[in-house]
Amino acid sequence: MIHLTIDGIPVEVEKGTTILQAAKQAGITIPTLCYIEDLLPDGSCRMCVVEVTNNGRSKIDTACTLQVSEGDEVQTMSEKVIDSRKKTLDLLLSDHNVHCFSCEANGDCKLQDLCFEYGLEETSYEGEMTSLPKDESNKFFSYDPSLCILCHRCVNTCTEIVGRAAIDTMERGFQSVIGAAPEKVWAEGTCESCGNCVQACPTGALSMKRRKKYRAYQVDKVVRTTCPHCATGCQMDLIVKDGKIVDVKGADGPSNRGLLCVKGRSGSFDFVDHKTRIRHPLIKNKETGEFEQATWDEALDLVASKFSEIKTNYGGDALAGFACSRSTNEDIYMLQKMVRAAFGSNNTDNCARV
Amino acid sequence: MKITSIEALKQHRKKVQEAVNAYTCRILVCSGNGCMATGAQKIYDELSRLTADMMQVEVEMQKDLPHVGTLKTGCQGICEYGPLVRIEPYDYQYVKVQVEDCKEIIEETVKNGRPVTRLFHKDGEEVYEHPMDIPFLKKQTRIVLENCGNIDAESIDEYIAAGGFSALAKAIGEMTPEEVVDEVDKSGLRGRGGGGFPAGRKWKQVLRQEEKERYIVCNGDEGDPGAFMDGSVMEGDPYKLIEGMLIAGYAVSAENGYIYVRAEYPLSVKRLKHAMAQLEEYGLLGENILGSGFNFHLHLNRGAGAFVCGEGSALTASIEGKRGMPRVKPPRTVEKGLWEKPTVLNNVETYANVPKIILKGADWFRTIGTEGSPGTKTFSITGAIANTGLIEVPMGTTLREIIYDIGGGLKGDAKFKGVQIGGPSGGCLVDKHLDQPLDFDSVKKFNAIMGSGGLVVMDENTCMVEVARFFMGFTQRESCGKCGPCRIGTKRMLEILEKIVDGKGRMEDLDKLKETADFVRARSLCGLGKSAPLPVISTLDTFRDEYIEHIQEKKCRAHVCKALKNYVIDPDKCKGCTKCARNCPVNAISGNKKEAHVIDTAKCIKCGNCMNNCSFDAISIQ
């Protein structure tokens, strides 16, 4: 075990731990923009610098890459550290098309948060800004290079976590931009539109088109639920504003670890408030041929009586139960149980083939 | 033919040495980049044509080692005087050879052994018959370049005749891998790619890894503009490089090696491929080399044309087919390099030093160079110097010796202003550094880096602000774009420098420039960003007055910065001939006939037409 202090707090961690991990363990937050837990550090944002003194020698380096050494005295908020972070932000801001009023990410932007925290109102530099056009080619989200800070969270998410490797940094120097090879345009690459990159983006550079207008601080509640699309059981958070779902985010569930697929992210909440959605049971009026609103009891009684009738007249094997794959495992289990125990039939299946 | 044992290698060497000695005459045409650019191919073709029927006389001996052979050698080093032709056994060095000279060379020298005196290099009264008489070559110590220019770069037999692969045979036959590593470690050989990390220590670290699958990688990316040392080795003596890599492979038990060659070096690629094929044919690459059970396979990769791909982790990423982008360390390349396996990654010149160290021992190597940086260093000298070219000198040689004794001083005896060392991200050495011995450690103290060894000599006609701007433009374009300090910081510095050379600078820009430079140097992720501000830092340090002149007086003393040039007519010299006015494309010159003319600086676009046309020398730049 290695012993060190972080902001005066003694910490004991395993050899090979980085200072960033050790600080987390000690409950101290070090700001990051590019860091993704569980992946090798990208190390590109330079925000997580700390000052480390050992044996009378001190240096400033990134906490995500520095491994702890015995006797390290780490300062996460020394004057030099703050100065360095300010300069980092100053440069990032000098190539950031600041328009927070109309930016979707306002209130939910790490760059904005950090500039606020470090008292940076505007950049001290004059000079060119990236002026490449927005990439709207993907049906589900857009990419605005003028807001991109090139933290590569999107690239690392797509490559290392999603495993798709659809995007990468293109060009070099100041012209660098995120895009899909070979033509840079998102829709022409191998992207499957899962949108996990969008969720990983700390700024407004990547944003969902489907997302309704809301600010992070206007959210009434967040509802943790299971994605209705397949049996994987991905956990998702529905974002609710004024009683309406305005957005969805992948939540850290055991089977999805924060990821969602294209259907889960982009096809799972619009229908909730759709005007043609059936919101209560309907029973067809035999006389008029029209569906009429009924209560659940009436509807279920009707279905049960029809099932019983068939079973009595033709035997259990005349009945079958077929579950929709968009049901949860628990619901599907209950259905087959009903088919076997109540219907007395083995004719049961499920359409999940994914 | 396979050479399957150390004994067989010895036998073969004897045979080829006899054949080499049987030459009646050899014509060595330099085919280095410099000479190729000045027409060496034509000379080679012409000499081949003229000797064609002479060859027929000795057809039998034609195959491997022709009796009268026209060979393409690597760089002979005095590029300034190319195309170069050397004739053996007379050891005549002909310079600036033209196609028309070939006939005389054949008639006089090849057929009759008489020199063509007018083709010798001359300096004043002095005439130099033999290459080693020429001060440029005489003052050098050639270890890495010993064969360059002396053997046929496309003949493995010539390399073997010159003692090639005896170091490999010694390592495999007489030493354990650990002993090889120890010898390299003891020699104090430091990486020649710029950083100067001890090669032996690197090899030791790889040898220590638990993972047994290991790789040898050679960095031949040589991205510094103006540098051509590694290219010269790969073109001129590819065998030595490969032998060094083979020894490294044996030393750390690696079975695969990769050479990553700069995209712009097609000749290096060709020569290396050729050499690799020959080694495979002889069984010196492949399985069970020299019957020792040691296997080694070599692969060649062409660079992606990006400067940053010379950085170790970007280079391995590029070999793996990914975008060449540096990554953070740890893990280091010795732990997880190519394909995430322990990897020895060294520079071309580093490997090329290894055979001699193994053959002659670490103690011998340490007698050359300085205590902290043993051995030699190759440099390519370019710019405002009399003799541009490729040189190899012991570490610790002073800049004065390099520039004046070897380089022949500045072109046109101009005044020395500085030397850019270490490429676009290096620093500038000036007068006060002239007598300082140059090695890895000393150069660092001068706010510069050894880099790979590019030396660009600058005279008084160089504007240091423009130099800083030029290099910043390069590093900005070449930044991989990964980290903010480098990607945006170099852009902001470039913008400030552009403002200053445009005459729009303000004094506070200098503070911002320095502040940004320090920040980028301290906070960038990889060596590119960390060293990109060096030209700015070192010129701001040494030539601050020039920056201030640009800003306050709107003056560029070297008359380089276009926006700050002012064309002025001297009323005393002007005869009023109106020629200048007639030649000005924007009608900026006014004046009556036979009266002094005046230039309206607001209109002037600084094209210089007026000055070029004035018959009375009345116009100057101020």
Ligand SMILES: Cc1cc2nc3c(=O)[nH]c(=O)nc-3n(C[C@H](O)[C@H](O)[C@H](O)COP(=O)(O)O)c2cc1C
């Ligand atoms: C931007 C950048 C460019 C580099 N280019 C080269 C190069 O062209 N050739 C080279 O040998 N080393 C280059 N290096 C140094 C390599 O990263 C590495 O240190 C070297 O190849 C290791 O070999 P050595 O120890 O034998 O010098 C470069 C480093 C950086 C940061």
Ligand code: SF4
């Ligand atoms: S949407 Fe998914 S597949 Fe497409 S780039 Fe983003 S993470 Fe990769």
Ligand code: SF4
């Ligand atoms: S798009 Fe977002 S996540 Fe991707 S690099 Fe830009 S800022 Fe980072």
Ligand code: SF4
């Ligand atoms: S310093 Fe420059 S070249 Fe190196 S990682 Fe950062 S952006 Fe890329």
